[in-house]
Amino acid sequence: MNFDAVLIPARREESIAKGWWHDRTINDELDAAARDFPDKIALTAVRVENGDTRRFTYAELARLADRIAVGLHRLGVRKNDVVAMQLPNWWEFTLTYLACSRIGAVVNPLMHIFRERELSFMLAHGEAKVVIVPKVFRRFDFEQMLTSLKPDLPALRHIIVVGGEGDNSYEALLTRPEWETKTNAAQILSENRPGPDDVTQLMYTSGTTGEPKGVMHTANTVFANIIPYAQRLHLGQDDVVLMASPMAHQTGFMYGLIMPVLLRATAVLQDVWEATKAVELIRAEQASFTMASTPFLTDLSRKVEELGQDVPSLKTFLCAGAPIPGPLVEQAQNTLGVKIISAWGMTENGAVTLIRPEDPDELAVTTDGIPLPGVEIQTVDINGEPLHPGEQGRLLVRSASNFGGYLKRPALNSTDEHGWFDTGDLAIINAQGYLRITGRSKDVIIRGGENIPVVEVETLLYRHPAVALAAIVAYPDERLGERACAVVVPKEGQSIDFDSMVEFLKSQKLALQYIPEKLIVRAAMPATPSGKIQKFKLREIIHQELGQQA
Template sequence: MEFDAVLIAPRRAQSVAQGLWHDRTINDDLDACVAACPDKLALTAVQAESEVTTRFTYRELAAMADRVAVGLTRLGVGRNDVVACQLPNWWQFTITYLACSRIGAVMNPLMHIFRERELSFMLKHGEAKVLIVPKLFRGFDFEQMVTALQPSLPELQHIVVVGGASANSFEAMLSGPAWENDADARDILARHRPGPDDVTQLIYTSGTTGEPKGVMHTANTTMANIIPYAGRLRLGADDVVLMASPMAHQTGFMYGLMMPIMLRASAVLLDIWEPLKAIKLIRAEGATFTMASTPFLTDLSKNVAESGKTIPTLRTFLCAGAPIPGPLVEQARRVLGTKIVSAWGMTENGAVTLIDLDDDDERAFTTDGYPLPGVELKAVDVDGATLPAGQAGKLLVRSCSNFGGYLKRQQLNSTDADGWFDTGDLASIDAQGYIRITGRSKDVIIRGGENVPVVEIEALLYRHPAIAMAAIVAYPDERLGERACAVVVPKPGQSIDLPTLVDFLKSQKVAVQYIPERLIVRDAMPSTPSGKIQKFKLRDMLREDKA
């Protein structure tokens, strides 16, 4: 694979000179852990359904990473080859990334909710050579799905199955044989290590184009975010990081997989969010920090209050992905005794703004934080002029953690010659530099921290024989932040109801989380003179419940 990460080279010299890029990779940090604390517990991975717990010390983690790295080369994986991984928060996910990093391969994390439609595009666009999936997870047969897809994916040479019993199982192909003892293993591991500006992660995000975009990150761009992030949160080697947010999201990947290794801390992974199990895990493992979206905080607060099982070790809960209601912050502080930190970020940058630990609790529900070191922000009007404090406009970011570009889509990089990236969001910035996201110019709904690709789902609805016009808009939800509502105009003489719409989208192999949960049928859409649907009017009607 040839990666066109064109946004890296122009800012390298300045980023290094300013001390914002550290010119190291996760390999360097893992090796440092092995040298300094080889027998420290590095990783605890819990499978909620089977209740199986797997643990690794740093010595064991590095040894398994080496083993799987050599195993991947036996499958033909080399430098800049893409290894796609559609796993929940299992230890094999962490090991796969570390193994890829050992040999200069690129990890492509894929959400486990993705089905044929999303996967077929991403795997083809990213030219994945190897795909790692669970055999079964939450009752779904992933092996069956991807095996049926493979003939349409000419670059995909191997499917590796975790939990399978066949010859293509993860254990048989990667983690079982002692590949690291082969005669050429040391040479392979020494010769193929990537540099800090090589692409190390390819992660897809949905936007307004109707198709996912492949975000390219390097060690320098990810670590330039993680280091100041951990600094502001005062995280260090004594911390235990609980990660129940999917590691196929940047939240889980950067702060649940990479950050603990960089800090020489311990990570605890939970694959299915079950509040009572999370409480038990926090108490048993002494978790001190976690990051997740608002529904996780709601569930945790509610269940601690109801169960009476306190979690005194959990000092900090960073909540991002949607605004945090004020009453929730107050409840969480009272029930959990935990500092609630608000933040805002993107797949393209990682976390960009955070409040301080010493800030008043009110900051958590009235702002989305202020920039991390190495980050500049400005709100501009439609002509690009910087707006005064407190006035909302288009939010631009210039950051040391800005991505390398969108794979094969340089025209969509949204970054000008001066390095300013158009986030697609609207925000105001107060006199102290704290931001508040006020809306999104991107047509994306965030449901429980998961971006819903609105344009793509709308395009599918237009294929339904009974639908003449369709629009998907957000409506507020106390737990998830937002849910999706489909507003449709039927064709003359036709009718449509929600069960029919849901069945149709399921037949198109759409992820369940992307399917609208409400339907409104109208005779006409509010529109501009040119015929463009005025979604703000639909949102207003939903908010007023007058639709």
């Protein structure tokens, strides 16, 4: 595979000179951790469904990474070959990435919720040579699915099955034989290591726009984000990071897999989200930091209150992916006793903005934070002209952690000659430099020439006592061009109708022209694995419902 990471060379000189790129790889970090902290627990992986718990010291992590790397090499995996893995937060996920890094292979994490439609595109586009799957997870047979897809994937040589029963099992091929002791192991492990500017991760965008693109990252781009992120949050080697967000998403991958190794800290992986289990793990493992979307925070806060079991070790909960309702921050602080950090980022950049732990709590509700070191942000108008503080416009990011480009689609890289990446988001930056995402550029609703402040209306709906989730999307109107429709998921045991929604929004003093003119109540929202509501799917749902009504 030839990786067209065209955005890397142009940034190298400046990024090195300013100290943003460190020219180190995960191999350097793992080797140093194994040397300096050989007996420290690096990883604890918990399978919720069967209670299995595995622990690895840094020395064991390095040794097993070598073993799996040589095993992959024996299967024909070479530098720049793509190894896809559709795994939950299991230890095999972490070890496979570390192993691939030993021999220069590129890891392509795939969410376990993906099925034939998504996988057939991604595995073909990325030309995966190997795909690693669970035999069964959440009662679904992944081996059977991949076997049915293989005839149409000419690049795919091997399907490796974690927990498999045949010769293609992960255990038989990669972890049981002591490959690291073979005579040619040292040569394999030393000759093929990637450099800091080599592509090591291929991750497909989660699809809020409906079209997945293969995001390419290197050690330099990833580390340029993780290091200032950890510094901003005052994280270090004494921290224990609980990761229940999927590691096949950038949140889990960067901050649950790579960051603990860089910090010489301990990672605790939870494969299935259950709030009761999360409380148990935080208490038992003394977890001090976690990062997830707002539903996780809601569940954890409620469960701690319900169980009456405090989580005193947990100091920080970072929330990203959607605005954090003010009542939730207050409840979480009262029940969990943690600092709630709001943040915003993308697969293409990692975290871009975070509030600081020293900031007032209200900023977690009203902003998405300020840029990390090595990151610049600006808003521009429709003509690309910079806007003043407080004005809404298209959000551009110029960052040391910006990706290397979209695989085989450089025309879609959305990055100008000055390094500014068009995020596709609308935002406001205040006079103090704090960001507030106000919507996707495609999510703008223009009703009779008037822009509807989508995020403001959604925020008000979240204040309604019966509303659990809310989204505002456009539907076509012959006279006004567009009108607004509210899609709402009510809280358990609660209900909401159109008239009560209108009365509530009026009571909040919302301008009448901003009040949605339709309401759809649903049991659940279409969402990405990280919890972001997929508005393109909501627009499809509304179109279907309106068509049926017509």
